[in-house]
Amino acid sequence: MSELTEDTNLTGQSEIEFCEEINDFEDNAPAPRGFAGLLKDAPQGSTAVANGLSQQLIYQINLITPNALVSFDDLNVELGNAAYPFVPPEGKEGLRKAIEARGTKLVVNSAYRTIAQQFLLYNWRGNNSNPVAKPGTSNHQSGLALDINDRSGWLQFLQPQGWQPLAGDPPHVDYKGGGAKDLRQATILAFQVLWNKNNPNDKLTEDGAYGNETGKRLGMSPAVGFEKAPWDDQPRLLRLSRPRMEGSDVAKLQEMLKAAGIDVGVDGEFGPGTDKAVKAFQAQKSLVADGIVGPSTLAAMA
Ligand SMILES: [Zn+2]
Known part of the structure; x- marks a missing residue:
């Protein structure tokens, strides 16, 4: 069983990052083009290059701790290119x-950042x-962090709801209200579980700690995601979302739609064309x- 018993609290252990600079970097980075290599070899650019792996990691966290992270992409929000809207x-x-x-739109430049994204940013940008x-x-691995535009304008609305500003980091807010649980260890554990599932002969200790061994394996992980995906065990709900879902389950869905006579491309990415095809079906x-x-x-397709 991989289960974390310790609930850590963010108090006193917030890491100050230059969130504004990181977000500018992400926004100005060229859009990723099909990179099928290992995370450590990913070309510098947007961390969306690892979207496939990132989606597996988020899903794996929820398999370990059900409902730990839910998407808020259905709220009135505008999202940055590489932002995973999960809290x-x-x-x-x-x-x-x-x-x-x-009564206005909230612009979110960064929210949950997967450990794959953080690995890339740290490798590309992490220096003194x-x-x-x-x-x-x-903090962005905790599942409790957002970087937003116009923080000063939003604070009077956010603070009563448990979202608090982090001093010294102008766009950053952390959720400290009811149900706030720091997921930083869970994030690492999810990777270890996923790695072990795919590498039974090279197992990592499932301890939720980021050591040299775990870091090395993270770099050796495929950016598009592992062959054995967490949704193989428990199918995920597929839908049009931001960022777009991608993976073996999406490709399988597209093949089934096609077999059912619906016109759809098979590219493993759930975009507007797949949405239209699903609705038609x-x-x-x-x-x-x-x-x-x-x-x-799914039953109707079988
Ligand atoms: Zn931040």
Whole structure:
């Protein structure tokens, strides 16, 4: 069993990063183009180059701790290129209320940062003059951090909902309200579990600690994700989302749609074309045409 017993609290152990600079770097980075190599060899650019691996890591965390991270991409938000909009359910509820109270769109440049993304940023940018926290230590690995535009304008709406500013880091807020649980160890553990599943002859200790061995294996991980994906054990709900879902399960869905006579490309990425194809299939089968692929839609395809 891989389970963490210790709940750490962010108090007193916040890492100061230059969030503004990191976000500028991500925003100005060239869009990634199909890189199929190892994480350590990824060309410098946007950390979205590791979207496949990042999605597996987020899903794996939720398999270990159900509902640890939920997406808030359905709220009135604008998201940065490489931002994974994941927070705990209570943190999302706080965001929903704050956005409703202010009545405007919240611009989020960075939210949850997977350990694969942090690995890339640290390798590319981590030096004394440009601090990027070590993989596993960033506040953005906690699942409780956001970098937002116009923080000063948002604070009066966010603070009553448990979202607090981090001094010395102008765009950064952390969720400290009810249900806040620091996921930094869980983030590392999720990687170790995923690595072990794919490398039974080269197992890491599943301890949630980022040591040399774990760091080395992270670099040796495929940027597009592992062959044995966490959704092989427990299918994930597939839908059009930000960032787009990609992986073997999406490719399989596209193949099934095609086999059912629906026109769709098979590229393993759930974009607007796949959304349209799913809705067409659902309508054809008299299912709710919501574009969300759950058990009933999958059953209708079998
Ligand atoms: Zn930040």
